[in-house]
Amino acid sequence: MPGQRRRTILATWIVANAVCGDAVRNVIGYPAWGAMVIATFVWVTLELVLLRVRLTRMPVPVVAFAAMALVSALWAIAPGWSLVGSVLLLGTIASAVLIATLPYRVILDLTHWTMQGLLIASFLFESFVALVLRRPLFPLWADYPPDVSGELHWSSGLLFDGGRVQGVMGNANLLGMVALIALVIAGCRAAAGLDRRSWPLWIMLPILAHLVTRSATVLFATAMVAVLTLLVVSWVRWRGATFYRIFGIAIAIGLTCIGLIIGNWAFVTDFLGRDADMTGRFDIWGRVIDLGLTSPVVGVGYLGYWLPWVEPFDTLGEMHGMVYLQAHNVWLDVFMQLGIVGVLLWAAIQYRAVANSLGALYRAPIGERALNSIPLLLWVALFVQGLAESRPWIEFGLMLLVIFAIGPLRKQIAPRAPRTAAITQPV
Numbered sequence: 001m002p003g004q005r006r007r008t009i010l011a012t013w014i015v016a017n018a019v020c021g022d023a024v025r026n027v028i029g030y031p032a033w034g035a036m037v038i039a040t041f042v043w044v045t046l047e048l049v050l051l052r053v054r055l056t057r058m059p060v061p062v063v064a065f066a067a068m069a070l071v072s073a074l075w076a077i078a079p080g081w082s083l084v085g086s087v088l089l090l091g092t093i094a095s096a097v098l099i100a101t102l103p104y105r106v107i108l109d110l111t112h113w114t115m116q117g118l119l120i121a122s123f124l125f126e127s128f129v130a131l132v133l134r135r136p137l138f139p140l141w142a143d144y145p146p147d148v149s150g151e152l153h154w155s156s157g158l159l160f161d162g163g164r165v166q167g168v169m170g171n172a173n174l175l176g177m178v179a180l181i182a183l184v185i186a187g188c189r190a191a192a193g194l195d196r197r198s199w200p201l202w203i204m205l206p207i208l209a210h211l212v213t214r215s216a217t218v219l220f221a222t223a224m225v226a227v228l229t230l231l232v233v234s235w236v237r238w239r240g241a242t243f244y245r246i247f248g249i250a251i252a253i254g255l256t257c258i259g260l261i262i263g264n265w266a267f268v269t270d271f272l273g274r275d276a277d278m279t280g281r282f283d284i285w286g287r288v289i290d291l292g293l294t295s296p297v298v299g300v301g302y303l304g305y306w307l308p309w310v311e312p313f314d315t316l317g318e319m320h321g322m323v324y325l326q327a328h329n330v331w332l333d334v335f336m337q338l339g340i341v342g343v344l345l346w347a348a349i350q351y352r353a354v355a356n357s358l359g360a361l362y363r364a365p366i367g368e369r370a371l372n373s374i375p376l377l378l379w380v381a382l383f384v385q386g387l388a389e390s391r392p393w394i395e396f397g398l399m400l401l402v403i404f405a406i407g408p409l410r411k412q413i414a415p416r417a418p419r420t421a422a423i424t425q426p427v
Contacts, residue, residue: 004102007047011099012110014040018092018396019178020118020169026139026154041091044098051101058097059405061348066093068338068345069302076301078310085304092395096402107403108185108371112202115182119205122167122175129157139170165212176218177385179209184225184377191370221384227254228380232361232373281328281388284317288327291316292336299339305394330386330393346393349405354379356407375404 076082317324
């Protein structure tokens with residue numbers, strides 16, 4: 001259908017821009033990127049109007065969270081910029097709603113091919129920088145001196161030198177998370193019998209990306225996803241007492257591993273090539289908590305990702321001469337910006353998302369369990385990422401959470417959307 005094809009194209013663009021927005025900003029700069037985002041949100045709004053989407057059937061936690069972010073401009077440190085951040089939040093949620101109106105298999109396909117395409121583009125991009133430019137590449141709109149910190153490089157050109165690789169998104173942690181999402185979807189598609197001839201390629205490519213990014217956050221997220229995958233497979237094959245024994249053993253092993261990691265923290269961080277304070281995160285967390293305690297109930301006002309020209313966020317994340325624009329923990333970021341009330345609403349969104357994901361897997365027919373386990377596995381990946389990064393509450397991370405939270409209400413939210421195939425809808 002022309003309408004669905006148009007919305008699929010728009011959804012693909014939304015996913016690509018949400019995942020590698022840094023790459024777009026590195027090419028055209030922030031003003032042009034902002035204008036492009038506004039144009040995208042206008043298109044999304046028009047599509048939702050054409051679909052006659054019933055926003056009144058949206059999950060209450062999502063609506064309440066967005067409403068609180070919007071009204072927080074009344075007491076925000078920077079009211080004007082708080083409104084800007086709230087508009088971006090509303091546009092991101094609206095984009096997630098539009099994607100959720102598509103059939104589940106369409107969502108999987110466009111996400112799968114977008115993630116894999118970005119991985120291929122990243123390796124080609126890094127090869128070009130390493131072999132042709134043979135020097136670090138900076139954002140095209142910037143005029144940094146050659147000896148500036150590598151944190152500001154779009155690419156350091158280290159693909160063939162054993163260094164960490166940033167990819168087209170300009171961030172090794174983001175590239176690693178794209179690789180994990182791609183690996184989860186590719187693995188489940190392979191288990192479901194899709195991509196019968198090419199599935200080894202789509203699994204090996206994310207694994208290779210893992211090796212060249214060496215993101216500690218993504219490594220822990222991958223480990224948690226692997227454990228959950230084992231539990232899902234065990235649940236499918238062995239119900240009852242056998243599964244509960246496996247579950248108990250997995251919990252015991254997990255707690256033991258956590259204890260060993262905490263007890264040997266210095267060795268673990270040294271092995272991963274990180275500082276014992278997690279690259280300054282402990283100091284940033286302390287500053288964020290202190291600022292949040294100035295208004296612990298409702299926070300200091302929603303901003304989303306910090307803006308480097310807004311005080312005190314221009315120095316709040318400063319560490320080793322670099323200014324980081326996030327709390328490096330989504331829960332602390334929410335607490336600082338929206339207080340305890342915001343944390344409770346964020347927790348409600350998480351609960352709604354994981355409940356829908358578990359329910360979809362539980363209700364899935366035998367032949368669809370592999371595909372229907374994807375939301376649960378991705379939710380775990382996002383949850384773990386949120387312990388050391390703030391990305392899960394902006395851009396693509398937030399879109400996934402909203403889609404998962406919408407869950408079985410999709411048909412009621414967009415009743416005029418095209419009928420889907422006969423498959424349990426987990427998102």
